[in-house]
Amino acid sequence: MKVIRTREWAFPVAPARREVRRATPEVDEGRPPLLFVPGFGHGAWVFAEHWLEHAADRGFPAYAVSLRGHGESAAAPKATLRAYAHDVAQVAASLPRRAVIVGHGAGALVTAHALARYPARAAVLLSPVFGGAGTALRNPMLSLPALFGGGLRLPAGQLFSRELPAGAARGYATRLGRASARAQWQLLRGRTPQPPVGDPPVLVVGSPDDRIVSDAALRRVARAYGGAPLLFPGMGHDLMLDVRWREPIDAILDWLEKSA
Amino acid sequence: MTYSAGYGDPESGGPATAWRDGWPVYDRSGTVCVIGAGPSGLTAMKNLKEQGFGVDCYERETSVGGAWNWRHDRSPVYSSTHLISSKPFSQFPDFPMPDSWADYPKHTQVLEYLEHYADHFDLKPHIWFGTEVVKVEPAEGDRWDVTTRSTGGYGGERIHRYAAVVIANGHNWSPKRPEYEGLEDFKGEVIHAAQFKDAAQLRGRKVLVVGAGNTGCDIAVEAAQQAARCWHSSRRGYWYTPKYALGRPADQVNDTMLWLRLPLRLRQLIAHRTLKTTVGDLTRFGLPKPDHKIFETHTITNSQLIYYLGHGAVTPVPDIARFHRNSVELKGGEVIEPDLVVLATGYHPVFEFIDGNLLGVDASGRPRLAMHAFPKRLPTLAVAGLLQPDSGLFPLVHWQMVAFARLLRMREAAPAKAVAVQRRLEAELDRKWTGAKVQGTSRHWFEISHTVYLKAIQRLLDELSLEGAVK
Numbered sequence: 001m002k003v004i005r006t007r008e009w010a011f012p013v014a015p016a017r018r019e020v021r022r023a024t025p026e027v028d029e030g031r032p033p034l035l036f037v038p039g040f041g042h043g044a045w046v047f048a049e050h051w052l053e054h055a056a057d058r059g060f061p062a063y064a065v066s067l068r069g070h071g072e073s074a075a076a077p078k079a080t081l082r083a084y085a086h087d088v089a090q091v092a093a094s095l096p097r098r099a100v101i102v103g104h105g106a107g108a109l110v111t112a113h114a115l116a117r118y119p120a121r122a123a124v125l126l127s128p129v130f131g132g133a134g135t136a137l138r139n140p141m142l143s144l145p146a147l148f149g150g151g152l153r154l155p156a157g158q159l160f161s162r163e164l165p166a167g168a169a170r171g172y173a174t175r176l177g178r179a180s181a182r183a184q185w186q187l188l189r190g191r192t193p194q195p196p197v198g199d200p201p202v203l204v205v206g207s208p209d210d211r212i213v214s215d216a217a218l219r220r221v222a223r224a225y226g227g228a229p230l231l232f233p234g235m236g237h238d239l240m241l242d243v244r245w246r247e248p249i250d251a252i253l254d255w256l257e258k259s260a
Numbered sequence: 261m262t263y264s265a266g267y268g269d270p271e272s273g274g275p276a277t278a279w280r281d282g283w284p285v286y287d288r289s290g291t292v293c294v295i296g297a298g299p300s301g302l303t304a305m306k307n308l309k310e311q312g313f314g315v316d317c318y319e320r321e322t323s324v325g326g327a328w329n330w331r332h333d334r335s336p337v338y339s340s341t342h343l344i345s346s347k348p349f350s351q352f353p354d355f356p357m358p359d360s361w362a363d364y365p366k367h368t369q370v371l372e373y374l375e376h377y378a379d380h381f382d383l384k385p386h387i388w389f390g391t392e393v394v395k396v397e398p399a400e401g402d403r404w405d406v407t408t409r410s411t412g413g414y415g416g417e418r419i420h421r422y423a424a425v426v427i428a429n430g431h432n433w434s435p436k437r438p439e440y441e442g443l444e445d446f447k448g449e450v451i452h453a454a455q456f457k458d459a460a461q462l463r464g465r466k467v468l469v470v471g472a473g474n475t476g477c478d479i480a481v482e483a484a485q486q487a488a489r490c491w492h493s494s495r496r497g498y499w500y501t502p503k504y505a506l507g508r509p510a511d512q513v514n515d516t517m518l519w520l521r522l523p524l525r526l527r528q529l530i531a532h533r534t535l536k537t538t539v540g541d542l543t544r545f546g547l548p549k550p551d552h553k554i555f556e557t558h559t560i561t562n563s564q565l566i567y568y569l570g571h572g573a574v575t576p577v578p579d580i581a582r583f584h585r586n587s588v589e590l591k592g593g594e595v596i597e598p599d600l601v602v603l604a605t606g607y608h609p610v611f612e613f614i615d616g617n618l619l620g621v622d623a624s625g626r627p628r629l630a631m632h633a634f635p636k637r638l639p640t641l642a643v644a645g646l647l648q649p650d651s652g653l654f655p656l657v658h659w660q661m662v663a664f665a666r667l668l669r670m671r672e673a674a675p676a677k678a679v680a681v682q683r684r685l686e687a688e689l690d691r692k693w694t695g696a697k698v699q700g701t702s703r704h705w706f707e708i709s710h711t712v713y714l715k716a717i718q719r720l721l722d723e724l725s726l727e728g729a730v731k
């Protein structure tokens with residue numbers, strides 16, 4: 001744990017307007033709030049589609065943030081990974097109670113960085129893209145353009161299983177944006193996040209049929225947090241939009257009821 | 261997460277398990293007692309809970325926030341108080357202040373932040389409000405007997421036995437009141453800054469403000485706007501740093517120099533130059549020349565004082581020689597006729613509930629603690645927040661308490677190693693935590709440089725990492 005952070009103190013992340021979508025249960029049963037963090041190119045809407053309402057129906061206040069430069073949040077063409085992690089910690093700290101953070105794709109890496117700056121009650125890393133050379137090699141067509149400032153390309157075929165009707169998949173794909181070139185660079189460089197503060201339990205969730213995150217990468221991330229991944233075969237990278245979206249969120253909520 | 265004690269609440273008691281001087285002692289097992297629910301007490305509770313400890317906190321007031329709750333009868337905060345350190349230095353390192361707040365939040369926002377912190381981490385159920393600690397005494401096995409009663413002394417006293425105690429009672433509430441010849445005959449009003457709450461108290465009056473710490477300077481600025489006259493007495497020259505330098509909060513500029521790893525001397529040189537070319541030479545207003553270099557005392561951060569000196573709305577004067585019936589005589593012979601004197605002469609640390617010897621308190625009232633936090637030979641006692649940093653306090657006291665919680669954990673997991681760490685700390689009992697040569701008055705007893713101090717905390721945390729202990 002690093003306590004001297006002169007760079008962060010000398011150059012604090014600039015504020016940015018953030019979109020936060022929410023769904024809260026009718027009665028507050030004291031369950032911890034969930035904060036969903038979308039991956040690069042995705043906005044809060046991907047969780048608003050199914051998961052927020054579902055979590056609220058099961059008694060969990062649910063929130064999703066759009067990282068700066070995504071969704072309805074303010075434009076941020078120069079954003080860094082640190083700025084994204086700051087966005088997450090800001091929203092988490094604003095919630096009434098200690099939050100559970102659920103990050104997806106590269107948003108899982110952002111979450112991992114945020115966990116070093118906010119003591120989450122628990123965390124879930126969904127189809128985590130932790131970057132580094134492995135990510136680039138597995139997805140050369142996706143990541144090569146990023147090296148030249150073009151931005152990661154996320155074609156629908158890579159994100160969803162074949163079960164999702166083509167129309168829906170195309171509809172989602174047209175709503176995707178892109179992370180800043182700088183953040184993508186930092187993703188490919190793959191700096192290891194500092195260890196989480198407050199020792200939260202961490203669950204890694206993914207699919208062996210994810211075409212962006214390899215099974216080995218999934219296991220590597222899970223191992224780093226001392227566990228094995230929870231797998232949903234047959235699903236695509238975007239678990240929360242796929243046809244069988246209900247299964248992973250139910251498993252996550254079950255796990256939370258037991259552990260947090 | 262399991263708590264090492266879940267024995268219900270301390271009020272409901274249960275059977276007494278020991279006796280002290282004929283009184284029952286209720287055993288709280290592995291629970292840690294925290295005295296005070298100001299910022300230091302709150303972060304102590306949060307970090308102890310995080311490491312799995314049960315906590316009971318006693319707070320003499322009926323709400324959290326300590327000094328930052330200006331309705332508390334001992335709060336030194338006045339209506340215009342804003343933080344002097346900018347947000348990155350003022351917030352707990354794991355709980356950021358909102359982006360929507362300004363660089364230097366107001367005291368009401370700081371209170372809001374602390375209330376939110378308490379709710380977010382579910383601390384309030386552990387706090388016994390309206391309850392003051394009147395005695396803390398050692399018990400066998402490095403444990404502590406804590407005597408409490410309702411604030412103001414109604415009702416009986418109760419004794420609970422704890423595994424450890426954190427003293428977080430604050431050190432900015434007991435006024436330091438200088439003695440002056442002739443003071444008792446003076447017909448004007450004399451108050452300490454602790455009694456100053458609002459600028460309305462100054463309106464239309466002839467005010468003498470004594471002391472040029474941050475409080476004195478703030479009050480002088482208020483008097484410049486509200487009072488009929490304002491004299492400002494200081495017994496030495498200081499560096500008055502503006503809140504902004506080079507277009508950014510001044511403390512962020514300073515840490516940019518630290519980030520660049522510039523040595524202290526070079527930083528002092530750059531700061532002197534910058535101040536000289538922007539603020540200029542303050543002796544032209546009649547202020548004394550600083551008798552020390554910048555960064556040798558915690559800075560006085562005030563952009564407005566210079567402005568009002570320049571407008572002639574504040575008249576700088578030297579130290580007070582004596583009081584007369586209707587006037588005040590200054591060193592140098594000048595006589596002025598204020599009708600209100602505000603003593604902004606600072607505060608004393610007071611630990612009225614514990615034997616001073618345990619904290620190594622000397623005749624002048626100064627405790628002797630390793631890292632200003634850990635008393636000698638008492639591994640289960642810590643003082644939180646007894647620091648005068650060159651930045652904000654909250655991050656520092658957060659890390660103090662992370663370290664203390666780990667130290668307590670290590671006592672269980674690796675007792676021999678915990679003793680070694682304790683010994684190492686005690687060997688540095690008199691170490692200074694500033695890079696600069698600190699000025700000698702009691703105002704600087706707890707002076708620390710945030711980077712020097714945090715380096716020591718880092719070392720301590722590394723020693724306390726339990727992975728290290730297993731090896």
Ligand SMILES: Cc1cc2nc3c(=O)[nH]c(=O)nc-3n(C[C@H](O)[C@H](O)[C@H](O)COP(=O)(O)OP(=O)(O)OC[C@H]3O[C@@H](n4cnc5c(N)ncnc54)[C@H](O)[C@@H]3O)c2cc1C
Pocket residue numbers: 295296297298299300301318319320321324325326327328336337338341342343344345350391392393394428429430431432433475613644645646651652653654
């Ligand atoms: C005008 C002013 C401005 C300041 N500005 C800044 C700033 O900008 N940045 C900064 O970092 N710091 C600032 N400070 C320093 C300030 O003291 C700290 O920020 C902080 O409030 C210290 O917290 P604490 O919890 O240690 O003490 P306090 O805030 O004093 O809290 C102590 C608590 O303990 C309780 N207590 C005391 N004795 C007992 C007892 N026997 N039993 C039960 N409860 C007890 C008290 O009621 C109180 O609630 C300022 C101080 C002053 C006077």
Ligand SMILES: NC(=O)c1ccc[n+]([C@@H]2O[C@H](COP(=O)([O-])OP(=O)(O)OC[C@H]3O[C@@H](n4cnc5c(N)ncnc54)[C@H](OP(=O)(O)O)[C@@H]3O)[C@@H](O)[C@H]2O)c1
Pocket residue numbers: 341342343344345432436438439453470471472473474475476478494495496579604605606607648701702703
């Ligand atoms: N956020 C804010 O805006 C803010 C505002 C106020 C205070 N604070 C903080 O609160 C704490 C207390 O500050 P403070 O200003 O109340 O106290 P302080 O820093 O102790 O300053 C006391 C002042 O009174 C002088 N003094 C003390 N005894 C004296 C005597 N016998 N005769 C003449 N002068 C005497 C001191 O001079 P010497 O230097 O010679 O001892 C000094 O100038 C500090 O941590 C401060 O930073 C913050």
